[in-house]
Amino acid sequence: MSGLVPGRHLWASKSGCHVLGMIEDYDALCKQIGQGQKLLAEMDIQIQEAPSPTGRELETKGLRSAPLGRFVTAVNTAKLTLEEAARLLTLLWRVSLPTNGQCTLHCEQTGETEAEITKLHKKLFEQEKKLQNTMKLLQLSKHQEKVIFDQLVVTHKILRKARGNLELRPGGAHPGTSSPSRPGS
DSSP states (O other): OEEEOTTOSSEEETTOSEEEOOHHHHHHHHHHHHHHHHHHHHHHHHHHHSOOOOHHHHHHHTTOHHHHHHHHHHHHHHHHHHHHHHHHHHTSEEEOOOOTTOOOHHHHHHHHHHHHHHHHHHHHHHHHHHHHHHHHHHHHHHHHHHHHHHHHHHHHHHHHHHHHHHHHSTTSSSTTOOOOOOTTO
16 A cells, blocks of 8 residues: 655555665665675674684683674674664665556646646736737827827917918908907917
């Protein structure tokens, strides 16, 4: 049965045929195993170098306390090293990788994320289109505003000229009306 590994975002499986873990944990495990192998090799050398005592020698000399003490220390150190290696090994876990298109939760989440990204890209494209249309309308309205302003300037000039022509007529204006002259016009 698969379950989320605490502190990790990967799925562990007791029946998995692959091992996943942090590279730091793996490096530490390799170091511990190397130290254990070195200690066991030293212990093997000590065993081979030690002459086998006879029954009388054991009774008279004790058990050669100095080499035996070093051997016991080496055994205890090897035991601690192997215990640490076992602890580090528990930091690694077995997993079953997806095969034949089977997907785990991670794959499903990836699919959902890709769908969300596609949806957001589509929405962004639509917003860009709307922005471009708004920019075109704004440019068109500015152009129309300029055309209207230019037409008002032309109309203003024509009206000024017409007023000037009316004020310059001999006799002023039509009979019965008076046109006051404006200073500065």
